[in-house]
Structures are given as C-alpha cells and as structure tokens.
Amino acid sequence: IIVGIKGFQRWITMIGSPEINKVIRKVLSPVLKENGFNKVNTRNNWCWIDQCIWVLEIGAVGKYFSDVTGWSPMSIQVGLGIYYVFVPPEEDEIKKGTNGELLPKQHQCHLQEQLYCKLDQSKYINNFDNPAERNRNDIWWVEPDGSNIDEVILDISKSFIDDGLKWYKNNTDLETAFANIENQHNGYNKYYKAKYFAEHMRYNMKLDMYNHLFEQEKKRIDALFK
Numbered sequence: 001i002i003v004g005i006k007g008f009q010r011w012i013t014m015i016g017s018p019e020i021n022k023v024i025r026k027v028l029s030p031v032l033k034e035n036g037f038n039k040v041n042t043r044n045n046w047c048w049i050d051q052c053i054w055v056l057e058i059g060a061v062g063k064y065f066s067d068v069t070g071w072s073p074m075s076i077q078v079g080l081g082i083y084y085v086f087v088p089p090e091e092d093e094i095k096k097g098t099n100g101e102l103l104p105k106q107h108q109c110h111l112q113e114q115l116y117c118k119l120d121q122s123k124y125i126n127n128f129d130n131p132a133e134r135n136r137n138d139i140w141w142v143e144p145d146g147s148n149i150d151e152v153i154l155d156i157s158k159s160f161i162d163d164g165l166k167w168y169k170n171n172t173d174l175e176t177a178f179a180n181i182e183n184q185h186n187g188y189n190k191y192y193k194a195k196y197f198a199e200h201m202r203y204n205m206k207l208d209m210y211n212h213l214f215e216q217e218k219k220r221i222d223a224l225f226k
Helices: 019-035 062-070 131-135 149-172 176-182 188-200 203-226
Strands: 002-004 008-011 039-041 045-049 052-060 077-086 112-116
Touching: 019 039, 019 045, 019 052, 019 149, 052 149, 077 149, 077 176, 077 188, 112 149, 112 176, 149 176, 176 188, 188 203
Parallel strands: none
Antiparallel strands: 002 008, 039 045, 045 052, 052 077, 077 112
C-alpha cells in the first residue's frame, strides 16, 4: 500500500494470512501437538479423546468488524470447543475427514469457550469510542504491518497452556461437562444436549425430565411459527 506524506510517498507492508500462519505453525502448532491435538491445520485444530473432540479455531476479526469497532482487521480471536460424539447433530452436518473422523467447527460444539489475551493492549484500544471494545480481552490486536505477531502468538500459546488446557481437561470429564450444561440458560439447546447426556450416562430420572422439558419447549417454538 502506498501512503502519501507531505509531498512524497512511502510503502507500507501490510501483513496477510500467510505470514501470520507461518508464525502460528512455528510457535503454536508444536504446543498443540505436544498436548494431544492429533490434527493440527494451523487455524483449525482437533483432538479426539474418548467420547470428546477438542476443537481450537483461530480467526481474524475481518474488515467489517474492524470498520465498526476500530480493531485492526487481522486481529485474532481464538475459540475453543468440545463436541461430544453421543449428542447427535440436529441440523448442521458435521464435516468428516478422509478417514471418516468427525471435524466439527467450534460453533457446532456443545461446550464453547474463548482464550483471553494477557498482553497490555491499552495503547491500541484506549481510543475506541465504544467502552465495551476498550474493555474486551478476547481479541489480540495485530499491527497492520505484523510487527507484533510473534508476541501475539506467544501469548496465545501461554493462554492455551495456562487456561485452555485446563478447560478442555475439566470438560472431558462427563460429570463436569453435564453439570456445566445443566447450569446453562434454560431453553431448547440446553434441554437437547442435557437429554442426550442423561441418556448416555444412564441418569433415567434426568432423562425423563429433560425429554419432557425438550418436548414442551419444542411445541412452544413450533407454535410461534404457525
């Protein structure tokens, strides 16, 4: 990109996805492999443990989000998820790999979480108009020229080791995961997941309860569209 400054021009190099991906593969991918991730594809990563599939996705916020909020367009968010194979997909078809393995997206996971930035980003975000954007820590600011990308990916690795790994391991325990689902906001999605958890864990009284709640909620929603 050429920028004019007081009568002359200079080149500004803008970082792109290939440059960021190179640093991810160098810094973060080995950490994921060391901690059980079987399929490491830079931005999309999976780990299969018993009845659970761990999912870690890395995404840029993009131009539209940047225009609205002020974050640089290549700024990064990291989504975590666990997909439980005994809960059947209701609508979205789950993509499969070459060996038939399930490759769910983070938004398809039954439990979801984010990694959080531990860096001081005040110099980038203190001038945002929206206080909510100034206070959020689920995005890593990436300088347009990529000058801080090593620091960003190192911090993502640290956040994964300190917090993400603990979240994954805790919720690989089905008792913990079921408790977390039961603590979710009452509604269709909660009841759907809870009834399959109860069935899988042979909690017959809870299975009856969540089946009943699910059918009631389904009827209520169906009635809204008649």
